Amino acid sequence: MSxxxxxxxxxxxxxxxxxxxxxxxCAELILSDEQLREVCQRLLVEINRGLNKDxxxxxxxxxxxxxxxxxPNGEECGKFLALDLGGxxxxxxxxxxxxxxxxxESKIFAVPQSVxxxxxxxxxxxxxxxxxTFMHENQVDVSPLPLGFTFSFPCSQEGLTKARLATWTKGFxxxxxxxxxxxxxxxxxxxxxxxxxxxxxxxxxxxxxTLMACAWKNPACRIGLILGTGINACYVERLENVQLWDGDHxxxxxxxxNTELGAFGDNGTxxxxxxxxxxxxxxxxxxxxxxxxxxxxxxxxxGEVTRLVLAQLTREGLLFDGMGPETLFEPGQFFTKYVxxxxxxxxxxxxxxxQVLEELGYDDASDEDCANxxxxxxxxxxxxxxxxxxxxxxxxxxxxxxxVTVAVDGSLYRFHPHFHDLMVEKIRQLINPGLTFDLMxxxxxxxxxxxxxxxxxxxxxxxxxx
Numbered sequence: 001m002s003x004x005x006x007x008x009x010x011x012x013x014x015x016x017x018x019x020x021x022x023x024x025x026c027a028e029l030i031l032s033d034e035q036l037r038e039v040c041q042r043l044l045v046e047i048n049r050g051l052n053k054d055x056x057x058x059x060x061x062x063x064x065x066x067x068x069x070x071x072p073n074g075e076e077c078g079k080f081l082a083l084d085l086g087g088x089x090x091x092x093x094x095x096x097x098x099x100x101x102x103x104x105e106s107k108i109f110a111v112p113q114s115v116x117x118x119x120x121x122x123x124x125x126x127x128x129x130x131x132x133t134f135m136h137e138n139q140v141d142v143s144p145l146p147l148g149f150t151f152s153f154p155c156s157q158e159g160l161t162k163a164r165l166a167t168w169t170k171g172f173x174x175x176x177x178x179x180x181x182x183x184x185x186x187x188x189x190x191x192x193x194x195x196x197x198x199x200x201x202x203x204x205x206x207x208x209x210t211l212m213a214c215a216w217k218n219p220a221c222r223i224g225l226i227l228g229t230g231i232n233a234c235y236v237e238r239l240e241n242v243q244l245w246d247g248d249h250x251x252x253x254x255x256x257x258n259t260e261l262g263a264f265g266d267n268g269t270x271x272x273x274x275x276x277x278x279x280x281x282x283x284x285x286x287x288x289x290x291x292x293x294x295x296x297x298x299x300x301x302x303g304e305v306t307r308l309v310l311a312q313l314t315r316e317g318l319l320f321d322g323m324g325p326e327t328l329f330e331p332g333q334f335f336t337k338y339v340x341x342x343x344x345x346x347x348x349x350x351x352x353x354x355q356v357l358e359e360l361g362y363d364d365a366s367d368e369d370c371a372n373x374x375x376x377x378x379x380x381x382x383x384x385x386x387x388x389x390x391x392x393x394x395x396x397x398x399x400x401x402x403x404v405t406v407a408v409d410g411s412l413y414r415f416h417p418h419f420h421d422l423m424v425e426k427i428r429q430l431i432n433p434g435l436t437f438d439l440m441x442x443x444x445x446x447x448x449x450x451x452x453x454x455x456x457x458x459x460x461x462x463x464x465x466x
Contacts, residue, residue, distance in 0.1 A: 018318040022372055025313060028275050029379040031386055033429060035273055039390040040430060042269045044398060047259060053243040060266040061259055065245055066208050066234065067160040068256040068453055072216040074100045076455035081145045081198060083131060083186075084447040086152030086206045087170055087229040088116070090127065092134040093444075095451040102216075106447060107134050120177035124189035132196045144197040146458055148450030151182050152206040152230070154260045160457060163203045169262065169291055170230050170300060201454035206409065207234035208256055209449025210442040214407030216452055218440060221405040223395055224256075226446075227388060227419070228410025230291075231298045233261045235395045261391055262294030270296075273387075277308040284331065293391075297384040299336040299412040306380045307334030310373065320369055325362035333360070339377045340416045350374075384412075385422035392423070393430035396437055403435075409442040 031039075049055040050063030076097045084091040093106040109130040115123055135141040153172065155163035158181075165178050177185065183203050190196060204212075211224030211234055222236045237257045239245055245255060264270065270292060281295050281304055282288055295301045307328060314324035327333045341352045350370035357365045357373070365373075396404055413419050424439060431437065442449075 018368075019372065019375070022313060022318050022375065025316075025318070026309065026376060026379045029309075029383045031273060031383060036386055036390045036426065036430060039270070039273070039387055040394040040397070043261075043264055043391060043394045046264055046267075046269065047394070047398065050259070051237070051242055051244065051257070056244060060263045060269075061261060062154065062156070062166070062263070063242075063244070064155065064157055064258045064260065065242055065247075066204060066256040066258050067157055067247065068202070068204065068208055068212070068456075069252055069254060070456050070460055071219070071221075071236075072212060072452050072456055074216060076452065076459050078455065078458065079140065079145060080451040080454045080458075081131075081135070081140075081147040082150065082447045082450035082454070083127065083147065084150040084152075084206070084209070084450060085111070085127065086150065086446060087111075090130055091447050092131055093447040093451060094134070094138050094140060095448065095455075097451075097455055102448075104444070104448065105138055106444070107137075109133075115174075116171060117173045118175075120174040120180070120185060121189070123172075123174045123177070124185045125192065127186060128189035128193050128196075131190070131198075132193055135196050141196050144199045146201045146454045147198045148209075148452070148454035149183060149186060149200055149203045150206055150209045150446045150450040151203055152226070152232070152446065154263070155182065155203075155205065155258075157203070157258075160202050160453075161200050166260075167287070167290065169287065169294070171286060173286060201457045202450070204450060204453050205232065205234070205258055206446035206449075207232045208258060208453065209447065210407045210409040210445030211236075211256065212449035212452040212456075213442050213445040214405065214440050216448075218405050220403055221407050221440065222399065222401065223392065223404060223406040224442075224445070224449075225388075225392060225406055225408045225413075226410045227297070227299075227408060227413040229298060229300045231262050231294045231388065231410075232259065233391060233395060234258045235399060237399075259395075262291045262298070264293035264391075265296075266290055266292050277305050277312075280308055281305060293387070297388055297412075299410070301336075302380060302384055302412070303334045303336035303339055304332060306336075306339055306377055307331075309376050309380065310334065313372075313376070319372055320362065320365070325357070325360040327360045328362075336412065337415065339381050342374055342377045343381065344417045345374065381416060381419070382422055385416075385419050386426050389423040389426035390430060392437075393427050396427070396435055397430075397432050400432075400435070404437050406437055406439050407442045407445060408439050409445040414441070 046061040049059040082093040154166040207224040215221040
């Protein structure tokens with residue numbers, strides 16, 4: 001199999017080079033265009049299963065209607081609050097909108113591990129406390145303010161302000177929340193405090209927020225994509241294709257669909273590209289058998305995939321003369337940020353790679369070791385970028401619009417030095433003739449977008465929109 005991505009030159013005079021064997025051992029991580037087109041086709045099948053009311057219950061890609069039907073037009077005005085929960089950090093935002101004017105104040109709060117794994121009341125009390133602190137600091141705790149709530153976990157929405165958690169992801173395991181309306185839990189936590197007043201106008205996930213934030217600037221935006229701790233995508237679908245829709249069919253005859261893409265493959269349809277490393281990660285995760293697509297791509301898992309490959313090849317004597325750092329054999333000790341740092345080195349330079357290896361406790365890496373470590377990082381990250389590109393191409397082909405802007409947010413996309421370019425190149429190869437696209441980085445998308453959903457709800461009728 002030919003390798004099309006950049007590989008550092010090895011020292012040709014070294015007779016002990018193991019590159020050929022390493023490339024052979026990593027070949028299963030390098031996907032062909034034929035395999036990626038098959039990913040596109042299988043994802044389309046799963047999306048259609050999710051949209052169909054007869055098959056949705058068994059579908060892995062749930063395609064939940066978000067009840068968001070109108071996108072921003074730049075004329076939204078007023079002050080709006082936003083809550084953004086989607087990982088180990090939680091944000092509160094205050095956004096002041098005028099005609100094509102945007103001012104934002106925000107504050108980041110940590111979500112402790114004990115809260116992530118404790119009772120649900122503890123989580124929502126923590127959220128309410130963060131919100132109250134922020135509102136007091138910004139002196140907006142007197143009159144009720146419209147609020148958009150970004151809750152970036154798989155939810156079944158029953159209205160713009162009602163969403164039941166389907167399953168926890170991203171390391172959260174709070175008890176008493178799955179199957180419950182998260183807006184109701186938030187409102188109850190705020191009521192227990194009694195010191196702030198809000199009016200929840202919308203609940204959404206970070207993909208919808210990302211889409212809305214970019215649509216405020218770019219009316220061609222029709223897809224939202226998250227590539228961070230987790231992965232997900234949303235897109236604008238015609239109502240006639242959404243059998244789950246239980247609202248009116250007035251204009252606009254469209255609705256944003258939250259695909260819950262991370263669960264693609266949970267029914268076995270991706271076994272043709274999964275590896276022993278993917279299966280090991282899944283077996284030792286908090287949610288075995290679930291979110292299998294996410295576990296091949298996202299920032300929560302990509303470093304661990306890389307670590308497993310590095311550790312296995314070290315055990316086989318193909319790296320570090322079989323004597324790698326002890327931390328390489330400890331789960332969770334090779335972070336996804338290391339992959340980004342190693343791949344940021346210029347051709348033939350290994351400064352960042354050596355820094356990473358020294359941080360792991362190995363300070364005697366040869367140039368050949370560094371080149372091979374980079375090759376393995378590239379194999380893992382390019383697989384992730386390419387299957388993410390296949391998902392985007394699937395949505396673009398399904399929508400069939402001549403030009404679509406894809407709003408993208410998430411730490412993996414932001415900080416990996418080549419992810420954007422790899423995705424653009426591969427999407428171009430996978431989309432149907434005549435279609436064009438661009439990828440647009442969303443700025444604080446999940447937070448801004450939550451406020452914008454609330455603002456649109458106010459603009460088109462406020463409480464009546466619920």
